[in-house]
Amino acid sequence: MIYAIQNQIQEQLDAISGSLRAFSLKLTGNASDAEDLYQDTALRIITNADKYRQGTNFKAWAVTIMRNIFINNYRKKVRRNMIIDQTPNNYYLNSGDKTVINEGEANVAFDELLSMVDRLPEDFRRPFMMAYKGFKYEEIADELESPLGTIKSRIFFARKKLQKMYNDRYQERA
Numbered sequence: 001m002i003y004a005i006q007n008q009i010q011e012q013l014d015a016i017s018g019s020l021r022a023f024s025l026k027l028t029g030n031a032s033d034a035e036d037l038y039q040d041t042a043l044r045i046i047t048n049a050d051k052y053r054q055g056t057n058f059k060a061w062a063v064t065i066m067r068n069i070f071i072n073n074y075r076k077k078v079r080r081n082m083i084i085d086q087t088p089n090n091y092y093l094n095s096g097d098k099t100v101i102n103e104g105e106a107n108v109a110f111d112e113l114l115s116m117v118d119r120l121p122e123d124f125r126r127p128f129m130m131a132y133k134g135f136k137y138e139e140i141a142d143e144l145e146s147p148l149g150t151i152k153s154r155i156f157f158a159r160k161k162l163q164k165m166y167n168d169r170y171q172e173r174a
Helices: 002-028 031-047 058-081 088-097 104-118 122-132 137-144 148-173
Strands: none
Touching: 002 031, 002 058, 031 058, 104 122, 104 148, 122 137, 122 148, 137 148
């Protein structure tokens, strides 16, 4: 008797497998996930064949099983990604209301870089600072009454000297 019911369920499942696969693809949007969902559904249908009532709509029963599996899997995935705050007074969860911007560290780093720029020789520092302020190479050359190539090379070498000064300063700390 049980084998007859399982065979009948298997035949009905084979008859609607195309539409179940299409529905699983619609739910997941991914062929691999859709195939996994279909296989989970087929397994659940076969293992719960005794719960199917003869004379009812088999396709509706199968689609309901598939939808429930999909929803349960989705809820598990959402729960896995949820952050549970166990700090006193839920400090981290409630701290998102107001953001305090503290640029202290960036300001200190900027001030240190400016002091390094100040240590550059004048013929490198002045064109570098003009470039930093947004002047074009041609404008800097005109202002300083120097050839364009000289200005470009001074700015290039100023950058290189600053990189070396920065690396020397922060390699000591590492």
